[in-house]
Amino acid sequence: MELHVQDVITWMNKTNERLQSNKEYLTSLDQAVGDGDHGINMARGFNEVVQKIDGADYETVSDALKDVAMTLMSKVGGAAGPLYGTAFLKLSTSLKGKDSVDQESFKSGLEEALAGMKQRGKSDEGEKTLVDVWSPVIETFTNSFNPEDLVQTAQTAMEKTKDMKATKGRASYLGDRSIGHLDPGSVSSFYLFESLAETVKGGE
């Protein structure tokens, strides 16, 4: 796997498309366990990301990812905004200076991203948040990386949040009643990684 600036742009475009067409679905997931804005917020944020980076000129992947981070930070809001913002900022910082990115450096970037999110959200695996998607996904960026694996892992992880009890975020107010509902943030993270897989596949 190798990621270039153009791949980042494609990745963001694909993510944005998925978020726009699943905006209502994400919103209804968030209505069940939260406040019903996750779809609206993510769709607004990634639309802005695409406006910002599509067609722009970046020297490095890190530069492109930094603009993604700043845009998410300032346009999403809610819990998802600072979390996704932090993730992309850490990823960008970790990849600083690199013209292109292989799975190894991408993996350590994702690890820093995850650590950043956990710190920002004071959260850990098993709390029914997007952390539960990011954490297993990172493990797929091995030497034997393949996009189908990534999608499969992300999807399984996302589906697993259904049976979890939320202890972080707005869904935690529901206690046991959060069980049986998908975590909205995990679903949006699934779209993100599904788009990444598609991007990488298309580029191979």
Added chain:
Amino acid sequence: MELHVQDVITWMNKTNERLQSNKEYLTSLDQAVGDGDHGINMARGFNEVVQKIDGADYETVSDALKDVAMTLMSKVGGAAGPLYGTAFLKLSTSLKGKDSVDQESFKSGLEEALAGMKQRGKSDEGEKTLVDVWSPVIETFTNSFNPEDLVQTAQTAMEKTKDMKATKGRASYLGDRSIGHLDPGSVSSFYLFESLAETVKGGE
């Protein structure tokens, strides 16, 4: 026809029964052309009238009617309260001192009642108000008075308000759209006269 104190009490009891059982009907008539409180107000007022006069001792018909007037005045409110209150007060004043009441003196009492209502309401016949029931009803208190006539006249007059255009009271805001609806106050006045007819008949 001759009216005694006990007849006034019976009359009020019968009116109250009709108002209680038609409370929702009157309210829905008033919802169509007004503010939907006529049934509630009349039911509350006549319930209080009965509480007040049933079982009480009165020297004269006039005394009993005065208590009816004061109770309606202070318990009905809205437009109907002062109108019915004024009517009974004028009727009481006009019959002052009389132990019992024949159709002639009752008729002149009703005439003063009607004049009082018209003055208070700045209204006249043909404006789709209870005046349109009281006015023809008065004419039935002749030497050949009979209760069936009274009921028939009151009912016809009440039904005629349906085709009128309101120019007084809340229904007047509707202009032409008031046509096709019964006037709530005319319906409550019909109950009043129907109860009077029944009282007089029972007493004969």
Added chain:
Amino acid sequence: MKKIVNDPESVVQDMLDGLISAHPDSLQLLPETTVVVRKDAPITNKVSIVSGGGSGHEPAHAGYIGDGMLDAAVCGEMFTSPTPDQVFESIKAVDGGAGVFLVIKNYTGDVMNFEMAAELAEAEGIQVEKVIVNDDVAVEDSSFTTGRRGIAGTIFVHKIAGAKAAAGGSIEEVKSVAEKVVANVRSMGMALTPCTVPAAGKPSFTLEENEMEIGTGIHGEPGIERKPIASASAIAEELTDKILEDIKFNSGDDVAVMINGMGATPEMELYILNKKVNQMLTDRGLTIHKTFVGDYMTSLEMAGCSITLLKLDDELKTLLDAESSAPAFRI
């Protein structure tokens, strides 16, 4: 009917008990009545201002009791004008020797009941004057009808008459400035949903999911037109235009604006309306002296709004800006 009530027949009494216990230092309920009176009444030599009407329009009218505004509010049953004896009690309780001024909304019942109370008071030697507020341009004003209704513009009459009385105005002066407000204030409302009188148990009318009604009264009286819900700007425009057809404003005139919620409309929507109204008036060269946005004259849980414009001269401006301690209209 989804309501937080106990017995539907006792909502007015329960509300008033709750009101007095929230404002024990400034308000009192006259014993055995539904008359709310300022605690320090009567105020010697001040003209007293009394208003009232059916309940269900909260904060009207008891919320407007305070220094510089009302001395008493007579609270009728739900949407039902209060009775003459209650109004009479309020007049006796507030008269401080300088006379009592009645602010009456133009409804047949209100006018009759307040006038009868005035007759009772005059018979006891209390000087009573009155003004009848008829600001609702949704209703035709002709000598063949009962004329326009009184709606949210009434609050401006309370405020300005109250300020005149607080400033030591005589009852004639209070009456004259109140009449000036009435001559210069116009309103128009609309509804998205009806409301339900607790004792009636069902809504006063129905509107389809995509329908609104223009010109609805504050007791759910039918309006002048039903049509599909329009944008906030279109609604603001329709109501404001109708007002501006009725009363002439010239470029440079001063105006006070009230964007009133009918009860269930979020403040957010009222501010969205205000954006447009403000633009329209500014575009006409008017100077917006003050804007009031909130629930001032409601209709229970009706969703909807009314817009009120008051043309101001220097006297009205000074009186509108004067201090008021009324909880629902602190200035």
Added chain:
Amino acid sequence: MKKIVNDPESVVQDMLDGLISAHPDSLQLLPETTVVVRKDAPITNKVSIVSGGGSGHEPAHAGYIGDGMLDAAVCGEMFTSPTPDQVFESIKAVDGGAGVFLVIKNYTGDVMNFEMAAELAEAEGIQVEKVIVNDDVAVEDSSFTTGRRGIAGTIFVHKIAGAKAAAGGSIEEVKSVAEKVVANVRSMGMALTPCTVPAAGKPSFTLEENEMEIGTGIHGEPGIERKPIASASAIAEELTDKILEDIKFNSGDDVAVMINGMGATPEMELYILNKKVNQMLTDRGLTIHKTFVGDYMTSLEMAGCSITLLKLDDELKTLLDAESSAPAFRI
């Protein structure tokens, strides 16, 4: 969805434009933001108070800007915590050299976004302190959860921190008194109907015609129990009892009461609730220092209420009673 709006995507911006045009002398909108700031900011040497959160809770939070209360309100998208850059802009705009105090409601998003802004401000040498309000006893407070939510009790924090700052308190003193309020304030809410975020277009949940929900959050978060609608007195009792289980009051204690409407509840119903709450507290021997009844922290057009109790000592009483010019909390 029956709403008076233009574009559902621009409701927040439209509302803020309408708000500023209603209060042109006291409020300003920072260019290209949704941050509302008092017009005379920054005030040299006064600790500035900033609050905010998602929109849809009006008059929270911009209605609480004024002398003796907030200096700025950061208005997020509908029910969505504002972003760090917006909060940061507000901090820079109000800092008068004595530091900026953030009042944050305890939601993951709010806490993260405000904390990130605080980090940005500190990096620029602005002293920032904060308090996190968590008054909602409907939610369990344990170290394994995100803890109780912040709801209407937040207004008391605004008021008292604002009064302390206006009185010349240092940022440490403001923080300490704000923490005292948080330790002594508890709330609990309920809903009769859901509300609809304009851009979502459908209600956040549904309730049957005869159902109510106890413990609903101000963003439509599910509560703790659904059951048939009870009487006003039973509702008042259930909410108040839950609060009194959570915080101990002794006979003779002073308390401030807030009966808050969620947006579509008529004031009449709030006063009916207050009657019962007042009786319950008086029966326990508590002294009700002040009662606030109205829409203070809403949830768009949700029907329902919340009850808030604040235990007062002499310091809190003085600060609560101090003057405030905020339009939604004039004292």
